[in-house]
Amino acid sequence: MSFVVDFVTAIKPRRLRWALLLLAGGAVALGVGALQPNAQSAVLRADPEAILGDPQLRRVALTSGKQVFDTSCASCHGNAGKGDRTLGVPDLTDGDHLYGTGTVSQIEDIARYGIRARNKRGWNLAVMPAYARKMPDAAEPLPPQTPAQIADLTQYILSFTARATDAAAVARGPAAYSAAGCWDCHGRDLGGDPAIGAPTLTDDIWLYGGSADDIRRSISRGRAGISPAFARTLTAAQLRNVAVYVASLAPTRQERK
Amino acid sequence: MTDPIASPATSAPSVWDIHQPVGRRSLALAAAGALIGLAIAGYGLFTAQGTRTAIVPAEDAALINNVPLLRADMIAQVTALYGVPYAQATPAQRHNVLEDMIREELYVQRGVEMGLTNDDTDVRAALIQATEGQIAQDAMTAKPAEDELVRWYAGHKDRYAGEGMIALHEWIAPRGSDAAQAVAALRRGATAQWLGLKTSGRVDDGDEFYFAAEEHLGKALFTLVRRLPDGAVSDPVAAPDGVHIVQVVANRPPQPTPYAKARDQVLNDFLADKVARLQDGNRTFLKKRADIKIASDLQ
Numbered sequence: 061m062s063f064v065v066d067f068v069t070a071i072k073p074r075r076l077r078w079a080l081l082l083l084a085g086g087a088v089a090l091g092v093g094a095l096q097p098n099a100q101s102a103v104l105r106a107d108p109e110a111i112l113g114d115p116q117l118r119r120v121a122l123t124s125g126k127q128v129f130d131t132s133c134a135s136c137h138g139n140a141g142k143g144d145r146t147l148g149v150p151d152l153t154d155g156d157h158l159y160g161t162g163t164v165s166q167i168e169d170i171a172r173y174g175i176r177a178r179n180k181r182g183w184n185l186a187v188m189p190a191y192a193r194k195m196p197d198a199a200e201p202l203p204p205q206t207p208a209q210i211a212d213l214t215q216y217i218l219s220f221t222a223r224a225t226d227a228a229a230v231a232r233g234p235a236a237y238s239a240a241g242c243w244d245c246h247g248r249d250l251g252g253d254p255a256i257g258a259p260t261l262t263d264d265i266w267l268y269g270g271s272a273d274d275i276r277r278s279i280s281r282g283r284a285g286i287s288p289a290f291a292r293t294l295t296a297a298q299l300r301n302v303a304v305y306v307a308s309l310a311p312t313r314q315e316r317k
Numbered sequence: 318m319t320d321p322i323a324s325p326a327t328s329a330p331s332v333w334d335i336h337q338p339v340g341r342r343s344l345a346l347a348a349a350g351a352l353i354g355l356a357i358a359g360y361g362l363f364t365a366q367g368t369r370t371a372i373v374p375a376e377d378a379a380l381i382n383n384v385p386l387l388r389a390d391m392i393a394q395v396t397a398l399y400g401v402p403y404a405q406a407t408p409a410q411r412h413n414v415l416e417d418m419i420r421e422e423l424y425v426q427r428g429v430e431m432g433l434t435n436d437d438t439d440v441r442a443a444l445i446q447a448t449e450g451q452i453a454q455d456a457m458t459a460k461p462a463e464d465e466l467v468r469w470y471a472g473h474k475d476r477y478a479g480e481g482m483i484a485l486h487e488w489i490a491p492r493g494s495d496a497a498q499a500v501a502a503l504r505r506g507a508t509a510q511w512l513g514l515k516t517s518g519r520v521d522d523g524d525e526f527y528f529a530a531e532e533h534l535g536k537a538l539f540t541l542v543r544r545l546p547d548g549a550v551s552d553p554v555a556a557p558d559g560v561h562i563v564q565v566v567a568n569r570p571p572q573p574t575p576y577a578k579a580r581d582q583v584l585n586d587f588l589a590d591k592v593a594r595l596q597d598g599n600r601t602f603l604k605k606r607a608d609i610k611i612a613s614d615l616q
Contacts, residue, residue, distance in 0.1 A: 101375035107404045108392065135460045146580040165392045165403065172389065178453035178592075180446075192480045194528040207482055207524040268581065277578065280480070284585060288458040292451070296376030296387065 100124075100297050103304075108164035111304050118304070125305025128298045132290060133171075133306075141309045145269045148285035155310040156265045159183050159257045162310055168303035174289030175257065182289055185256040186245055190282030197282075202241050205279070212236040214276045220250070220262040221270070378415055381422040391415060452599055453592040461587055469587045470576045476586065477579040478571035481527040485542065485566060487534065488514035489559040496553035496560040503550045503564060517561065524567070538563065543570075 099120045103111060111117045130139070137143055141152035150158060159175065160166035173182035189196035191205040205213070211226075216233020218224040237243060237250075245258035252260035259267060267285070268278055290299060330337035332345075377385040392403045395414045399406055433440045470477065488509050490496040499512050509516070519533040531539040542551055542563045551563040576583065 104375035104388065108389075109402060109404060132458075146577060147584055148581045163396075163402070165389065165396065168389055169393050174454065174457070177457050178450040180450065192526055194532070204526070204529065206522060206529065207526065208522075281582065283581065285581065286457060286585065286588065289454040290458060292455065293458050296374075296389070300376070300389070 104297060104300055108168060108300065108303065111164060111300075112308055118308075121301045121304035122308060124298065125301035125303070125308075128294065128302040129305050132294065133302065141306070145266065145274075148268045148283055150267055151265075152306050152309045153311075154265060156263075157254060157310075158259055158267065160254050162307065164300075164303045164307045167306050168299050170287055171294070171299050171303055171306075172289065172291045175287035176284055177286060177289040179289040179291065183257055186258060187284040188278060188282045190280065191240060192280035193282070200241075203239065205236070205240055209236045209240065210276060210279050213240065213242070213279055214272055217261050217275055218272060221264045223272075225272075379419060381419055382426060384422055384426065386415075386418050386422060391418060394418070449596055452595050456592045456595050457588055461584070461591075466580065466583050466587055467576060469590075470579065470583045473586065474573055477574045477576075477582060479574060481543070481571040482524050482569045483527060483530050483543070483565065483567070484524045485520040485530065485534075486564040487517040487520050488562045488564065489517050490514055490553065490562060492559055494560075496562065500550055500553055500562055503562065509564070514562065527571070534563070543568070 099116065103117050103121050106114070106117055111121050129137075129141070133141075136147065136149045137152055138149075143149040143151040150156075155162070157166075159170060169181075170183065173179045175183045176187070178184075187197065187199075189200075189202050191202075191210060192207075194204060196202040196204055212229045212232045213236050215224045215226045215229035216237060219230045219233070224230045245256060246252055246261055247258075250261040252258045259265075264270065266274065268274055268283055294302070330339055332339050332342040373380050374385065376388055378388040378391040379386045391411070391414055394417075395401075395403055395406045395411055398414060399410050401410075403411075428434075428437075428440065434444060435441075486509065488499075488503075490499050491513065494513070499514060502512055503509065520530060525533070527539075527543065530542070534542065538554060538561065541554070542565065545551060545563075545565045545568060547565060547567050549565045551561075551565075553560045553562055555561075
């Protein structure tokens with residue numbers, strides 16, 4: 061104690077103020093520096109699905125997650141996460157998920173290992189075949205379709221959103237759907253399969269656009285969108301934070317009601 | 318005046334007196350320090366724990382000989398294996414998954430120690446694929462600029478053309494009949510039925526894509542037909558089963574797809590090309606930096 065008194069009396073008041081200010085600044089910097097990693101560690105150690113429900117973890121993850129999103133994701137998904145239909149980049153704000161159900165851990169998995177990004181842990185199981193090609197799919201022997209069959213399929217899919225213009229084609233649709241093997245990925249009920257990224261065909265959410273022309277093109281030329289694998293370019297903390305941020309863009313169940 | 322240090326009467330300071338500099342003590346301490354250092358280094362070297370950390374990083378579920386097992390991977394595996402959200406997984410379920418991951422990592426490390434990367438063809442194939450995949454992943458994380466995509470599209474427009482479509486009739490003239498006369502009559506507007514021509518049955522389904530027509534007619538005949546306009550009739554073509562005459566109902570050659578409609582495929586192709594170029598470059602680089610000696614008889 062006497063040392064502190066000696067120290068304070070030894071220096072001039074003006075210098076004392078500066079010294080104290082400097083010390084206080086240092087203490088604050090140290091405090092913030094010490095707290096931040098702890099808060100980030102807590103985000104990393106937490107159950108990913110619980111982070112958005114915890115105000116402190118949420119704040120830490122969203123603050124950093126937004127920055128990561130802006131630098132690594134916004135170039136394709138857009139600043140607001142609305143996507144880009146010309147590239148098949150999904151709208152992250154609509155609550156519809158092509159792969160999985162939109163949990164934070166699933167989003168983190170996609171950010172880390174990608175979709176068709178040539179990472180074996182990524183989502184690589186299926187592509188939309190190109191039915192107007194001699195070999196619609198490189199991995200599976202599927203029958204190519206005639207222009208008339210593709211037209212029938214297009215009308216059939218349009219019918220679920222009440223936009224079909226050819227009732228006879230719609231009536232032929234189920235047979236064409238079966239013959240082409242569409243059910244293998246999209247299901248007998250056309251409900252899709254989030255395990256392989258096959259979309260529901262009966263709703264009005266379209267990754268590549270839902271006009272008759274867009275649908276015809278999807279069936280004819282196929283689709284195989286890519287999401288990069290950031291496993292080596294982003295840290296574990298950045299990946300977790302951006303996954304939480306992306307999950308926060310979608311409406312919650314309550315908001316959807 | 319006498320110098321107390323130089324005085325022979327002064328006794329040598331004790332090594333335990335820390336207030337006095339003593340050469341022997343310095344040497345002993347240096348030797349002890351060196352020995353301790355060597356012991357730590359040896360322990361680290363022979364137990365493979367030289368850089369062991371005491372704390373498991375927050376993002377990891379475990380460290381196996383300092384190789385991290387990601388917590389996120391464990392969560393994904395728990396969820397996939399038991400079909401429940403991670404929060405609802407029991408401690409036993411989590412433990413099982415972690416044990417499996419630890420086992421896998423230990424076997425991978427042991428496999429590397431045993432030199433399976435040299436011996437096992439599956440391991441080698443997987444390593445090649447993974448290395449190539451890594452190059453591809455790095456290439457894909459950067460989105461190309463729009464003008465790069467537009468330039469690529471302009472340079473490869475043919476790739477983005479739609480499939481050509483064609484509707485045809487293929488008639489077979491009976492043996493001994495005058496096929497040239499039948500062709501001339503068809504060109505004047507006579508019907509095939511009136512001329513007594515029979516259909517081959519190969520292309521009667523209306524519009525079909527070029528590749529299908531080629532498959533049905535055969536390459537030679539299709540090459541002849543694809544350039545014919547709507548309503549045209551081909552010259553007679555002799556075949557083992559008779560003379561074939563092809564009548565084109567409608568021919569729509571491949572049309573270029575506008576950039577805006579082909580953008581997703583342009584991006585995929587651009588990236589695939591970039592990856593191929595990088596992999597080529599990588600192969601060259603690896604060969605260049607490697608010390609490759611080839612037997613004289615094989616050079």
